[in-house]
Amino acid sequence: MPTKTSHRVIDQGLRDEVYVSLVRSLYADPRTLIVGSSGTVLAAFVTGFMTGHPAFYGCAFVLLALALVRAADVAQFRVAAKQIRDPREATRWEIRYTVFSSIYVFVLGLWSFLTFALQASPPVQLLAFSMTLANMIGVAGRNYGSRMLVMTQLSFAGVPLLAGLTLGGNSHYAIVACVLAPFLLSFKTIADKLRATLTTAVVSAKHERLLAARLEAALDNMAHGLCMFDQNGMLSLVNRRLPAIVGLPAGLAEPGRRIGRFLVRCRRAGLIGSTQLRSLVLAARLALRDHSEARLTTTLASGRILELTFRASGATGTVVVIEDITEQRQQEDTIRQLALYDPLTSLPNRSLLKAHLQSLIGEAGKSFAILFIDLDHFKKINDTLGHPCGDALLVEVARRLTALLDGASLIARLGGDEFVVVIPDVTDRARLEAITARVSASLLQPYEIEGNAIVSSASMGIAISPDDGRDPDIVIRNADLALYDAKSSGRACARFYDSSMIEVARARRIVELDLREALAQDQFELFYQPIVAIGTGRITSCEALLRWRHPERGIVAPGDFIGIAEEVGLITQIGCVVLDKACREAMLWPDSVSVAVNISAIHFRGDAIIEDVAGALGRSGLDGSRLVIELTESALMQDDAQALSILVRLREMGVRISLDDFGTGYSSLSYLQSFPLQKIKIDRSFVSGRRETQKDQTLLVGIARLCKELGLTVVAEGVETAEQLDNLAKMGAIDEVQGYLLARPQPTPLVRDLITAFAARSLTAKVERLPLRRGLR
Structure with a gap:
């Protein structure tokens, strides 16, 4: 909203413009000045010739000189008129005009006064009186622009004239003087009204120009094209945006063309086709006939899509707004494509x-x-x-x-x-x-x-x-x-x-709900299977194996629920529980025995595993070196860079990393070099003999020796017979073994006794005399 200050600035600017216009009006018609001055000077010389009195000749010469000076002043103004914008400059010209004009009318009034004062003949008096009165009448018609000029001219000419009539010694002249005085005063009123009319005209013109400029700026800067046709269908207005939107050639959108001819020329120029031409003509005719609004979407030959809105009224004709909706349609198509x-x-x-x-x-x-x-x-x-x-x-x-x-x-x-x-x-x-x-x-x-x-x-x-x-x-x-x-x-x-499949799905849903209940009720337990050093026969680590003690189904093996837990997003919570329980249990074992925890590939993703491991170690007080994280290749295959970052952070906590089921994946050998591993667990399929014997042995020996040379601890899984154990011992590259031959998974009370028992024995004895082997299987 404009402030009072801005209104004052606008009003001052408008007053300045009005003032300059009023000053310009003084010099507006030099012809009347020249003609009037010429007649007045000629009449003055005639009175001098008729009377022979030098005073009249003097007035005539002075009037002639002043007329020439005023003519020169008008000529100078016409040269400088275009540069006159400052009110101070206009004031200088007003003063010049007022001075010359005032002296002129004063001499004119003095001439009339002398004709009456010197008792000149009536024709001489009449000639001087009429010329002076005519010049005074011209004051209202030509010099109304300056209030100061009107007052000085009426005063400088009227006072001597009235004085001459009064002193003429003739009662009739005195009566004329009395009648003439209010008549001369009316000239001021007429001049004021003319000046007010000019002021109003200037202000109105100013507002009209401002409004026109704003309208033109608005039309030329609007986002849409616009054209207007009058009541006869003639093109009367085109904004600057329209040719750019439509691609009109120069001269095609000139005002004065009929709408039909305009559209035909657009078709000839290749902007629209015949079908679009008929549609546009029909829409225009309907709008003109019904004085209503009509909308039409058309496609130009260039592929641009335009939406035209025809608005018609009986008073203003038809306004056509043209909007380029090509990008809008493209965006709509893109959104529709993305949505569907x-x-x-x-x-x-x-x-x-x-x-x-x-x-x-x-x-x-x-x-x-x-x-x-x-x-x-x-x-x-x-x-x-x-x-x-x-x-x-x-x-x-x-x-x-x-x-x-x-x-x-x-x-x-x-x-x-x-x-x-x-x-x-x-x-x-x-x-x-x-x-x-x-x-x-x-x-x-x-x-x-x-x-x-x-x-x-x-x-x-x-x-x-x-x-x-x-x-x-x-x-x-x-x-x-x-x-x-x-x-x-x-x-x-x-x-x-x-229909039976829905029952299976429902059963899976029941398992999911039971898993959530199991987490809430702490129904998960851990069994531990020892990992034994093949050289000393001592337990070096125990692998934590998850069991679910269901209140109705009893012990549930991991294979029956881990897959569902991974699918429904519970595996991370279960993994956190396993870490907590395993670390707390390991605190009850000798410092030489570590605990190994299997981590799901889903749990391994992101930063959750770092926080969970750190939390389990912190809550239990277990040293990080006594925790072994076992991962399968699927956990490392998700994102090598992310997996490496997580493994490095785990190693910084002292945690050891073991690669489980080694030899069954796609890129196992590359992992030995890429990741900071400490232990490799060779898959049980290489030990159990389920493959061809010769290939089994070759692969097993090769993998074990390769890992050994890389400084990794090698663990063989699935040892179930004494023969397998003997073969692994003879190989010389296996560090640790795990399997049912040594011990089955044990609950927490028994695993502690098992660690103690193995600590008192050695695997160097014959397999038949392995402590607790028979009872623990």
Whole structure:
């Protein structure tokens, strides 16, 4: 809102402009000045000639000189008029004009006074009187712009004239003087009114110019194009933005063109086509006819999309506002694409899939089948080759599915490696089995991704509507349950949904709820299996093995609930409980015995593992060197850089790191060099003899010696027979052994006795005489 100060500035500026305009009005019409002065000077010389009196000749010469001076002054003003903006400069010119004009009229009044005072003849008196009165009348018509000038001229000319009439000695002249006095005063009133009229005109013109400038600035700087047609359909106004938006050639949008001719010329210029021309003409005619508002969206030949709004009224004609909505439409298309389509594969996403299923279900009697497809071991591809390769594989899968299935089928990607195919009007199982067989065969063909040959099978779940559900979410869920059954059956196969699967899902849900209850009620227990030094026979460490003591089911093995705990996000909380219990138990053992804790790959991600390990050590008081963290390769494969950072921070706490099940993964040898490991546990498959004997021995010896040379402690798992133990001892590269031959997992009270018993014995004795071996198996 403008302040009082800003109003004063605006008012002062306006007063200055009015004042300058009033001063300009004094010099506005030099012709009247020249003509009037010429007639007056000529009349003065005539009176001098008629009377022969030198006073009249003197007045005539003075008037002539003043007329020439005033003419020169007017000429100088006309030269300097354009530069006159300052009120002080205008004041100087007003004073000059007033001085010259006042002297002129004073001489004029003196001339009239002398004709009466010297008793000149009546014709002479009449001539001087009429010329003086005419000049005084001109005061109101020409010099009204200066209040000072009006007063001086009326005074300098009127007083001598009235004095002459009064002193003329004629009663008639005295009467004329009395009548003339108020008449002369009325000239001032007329001049004031003329000056007020000029002031109002100047102020109005100022406001109009300001309003016009603001309107022009607003029109030229508005974001949209605008043009106006008068009541006759003639183009009357175009703002600066319109040619840029429409791409109008120069001269095409000139005012004075009819709207129809204007649009035809736009078509000829290639801006619009014939269809757009007809639409625009129709919209314009309707707006002109009905004096209403009409909207129209059209596309130019350049591809720009414009929205035109026609607003018509009987008084102003038609205003057309043109808005370029190209970017808006592109953004809307982008938002629609992101909302309904997968950005990686451009396939429909879950939202569009559900809308499509809802439309199918809404059609009476419409049946369809859903294929829920999941790539087998896709995570390993991401982990080993990187996410860019994984993304490229998903794009190729989408391409193969699109090429394989007909256009009636909808193919969607739900996220990750999950795809859904909706096949309408197909419920026959034989046909669906044939389709899934073709899909499996197509997806099983090798992929060439960034120079890598990839082979990936697919598991599929199939649900049929309406038998397997009449709601999109239910049908998708049932297909997902069938997919889970296919993956549980060994993958690379397809399964149809049946009602028993929902029972399995409910059972899994019950396990999830029970797991949450188990955490709240502290139902988890730890058993410990010793790890024995092969040279001394002493227990060097005990591996903590989780057990769940269910109030109804009894002891539940980890294999029955760990997978579910990982899926529902409880594994981290369970891992924290295991760390706490293991560290507290280890505080009751000899300082030479450490405790080994298996950490889930999910728990290992992020910084939670660091906080949990530090918290368990701090709460129990256990030295970090007595805690061994056992990890599988899957935990290290998630993100090498992150895994290395976590391992380094654990080592800084003194914690030792052991790689479990070594030899079964994809990149085990690289981990020996990349990560700060202290211990390697060779997978039991190399010890148990389930592989070919010669290869078993070769691999076992090679791995053990390699790790030994790298300074790692080598542990052999799964020792179940005395023969296996003897062979490992003879090998010379195995440091520690673990297995049922030595001891089965023991609850906390027994493991302490077992540590004591092993401390008093040595594995150098024969296997048959191993202490407690028979009783602990």
